[in-house]
Amino acid sequence: MGSFSDTVVAFEVVLADGRLVRATKDNEFSDLFYAIPWSQGTLGLLVAAEIKLIPIKEYMRLTYMPARGNLRELAQAYIDSFAPRDGDQSKVPDFVESMIYTPTEAVHMTGRYASKEEAKKKGNVINSVGWWFKPWFYQHAQTALKRGEFVEYIPTRQYYHRHTRCLYWEGKLILPFADQWWFRWTMGWLMPPKVSFLKATQGEAIRNYYHEMHVIQDMLVPLYKVADALEFQDREMEIYPIWLCPHRLFKLPVKTTVYPEPGFEEAHRQGDTEFAQMYTDVGIYYTPAPVFRGEAFDGAEAVRRMEKWLIENHGFQPQYAVSELNERDFWRMFDGSLYNSCREKYRAVGTFMSVYYKSKKGRKTEKEVREEEQKQLDNAYAELDQPVME
Template structure:
């Protein structure tokens, strides 16, 4: 078969990258030179010999309802390329600079996840660079089927996805929104079950402002809109949820409705103050800009030093996404109000659609869970140490039969960790695809922050 220029360029880039990796001395750490990250496990900048993967940031081909995509392609670029064909990925994580490879090696969730699961469930095959410099093509069956199943939630500890073939779905130009209010968490949980059973609904997510003020936002594709809202400038999307019962957005603006203000987290950086917002360049109202500001502060401890000078209590970063069974959602939110107290909170139903499951993130296929996302800091009371609140959350999620994403800080001890993330399967994969241990293992990376 003839190859397109884009595929020829990709294959050449693979050869170049393999040579770069193989040429590194044994025992040297392997890191990627990436301009962006959506992890909240902050590490030192990559070394000078980090692998240059910039050539893998692009859509190679769109053919029918599938696409071949470079692993370092951001969802912003992927969505633009596919929307031009009237198509989009089945799940588009809510922040623009999340990469396809990152969402598959980690986890991604959005308002279509109750129907389409997670991003890795739309993957047909992956071309993976292993730590020894081999390039393997993993599919649901065949020689590397176990790697295909074990790659999600491996967070770059088994190798790097250089190319992925993914399924796409058809879109319409607009999304019509309905914001439905609930007076308590139990009623909201019941509303989630009903919405996820409604075949006329295409998207479901929710926002919790208080124990008696919860909203579900139900989205439906539509060919026509009486008018469309714009939340990329002075107007702020999450505030509109309380102010109106219906809305319309273009598909693209719907996909990125949360990115402009990093959900609601831009408020802590002053970007929602009316005066500052008018002065803040519109092109910098983006999640990646806010994250760079936070990373700079974490590196230099500016906020912590100022708080100490002002004799303010130390604060613990509580930045997590967890999944709990929908039947236990009200119980979790009651615990969360009592012990943590962060508001707002994001809700997003998710149900795995692949019945075979994914061993490193062992959610029961077909069962409806609700992702609860919360991203803020909590004051530490006298005698409390950093990690107190995160440990409480980890313990409660385990008690309720839920799961915790690993993109941020984790505090499990090693035995707890491997019991929750299938250590037996992981060790077999590690022995097969990284026998020299050139990459840290999953525990070392996600808990030890190596």
């Protein structure tokens, strides 16, 4: 329930001046250690990372729990599925995700690691979801709405890749018939299509369509605001299914680019601890319902409203997503104090593109981004060339 960077012990980075340094949380490069996550390679070249390994077992014991109600009730059921009200951390499962299929239906899933011996006990169901002919995972999970709660064991490696074949549910748009049994059995091994190939073969019209009539966004929001986020999405985009996954933001000794709400530990909200505030990744990936209905929909404007909502609710937009933020609002969403300090200290300005322009996509082409970045660099050099007044 966190990001990859939470497992990192040390980063090895080549700085702008060519030095190779090792940054840890308690050495002379500790500021760099805390600034690298979310910097998108704009502080130096990351060449190695030392990470903590987490012991796992051969299987995932997965429990599927159907839920019905309005969006606020579905959100609370999601929270209750993994965040015990008494705060007992021993009750927290190893894995959690939810899929909101409609404004009134969801399936919440919790998993814990299980040994091969446990999985193969008589009466237990093993489901190798990774086989090419198997139903797509999100459709398989949806059967809980008819079957009721059930438990099965999934090989751990296959569980990690449960959404790979169907690209969550985006595969349904790319190949509408690819989820049919006859395709899965005969050509399911072809899935998923290579995303880089799809992008390389897209024409301008297709790119514009995806920008204006399609949404691929993640909203990282405080856990207690998940219901508000779901209602906002339903009102502004009306996209289903929605993916939910918890994400801890740890209280660190310095204020990083992405950080928990100040004083969160005093509120004692469900899911929070003294050392971390619980957030949730709200995954919104699909074509909005208004587009299917033939109604007017402005994807760029919808994303701008989403970004405004995130800023107002101490949420964050992952930087791999298409962004409509201007630079001022980008730094309202993210905290740039440590990042910009490291940019100057380690002389990244003039060598590496700033994180805003590297993550800025939206309607700008790469050429436009580079031209804008060059203006920034020219201004920076002009300031450096100014004579020092004594």
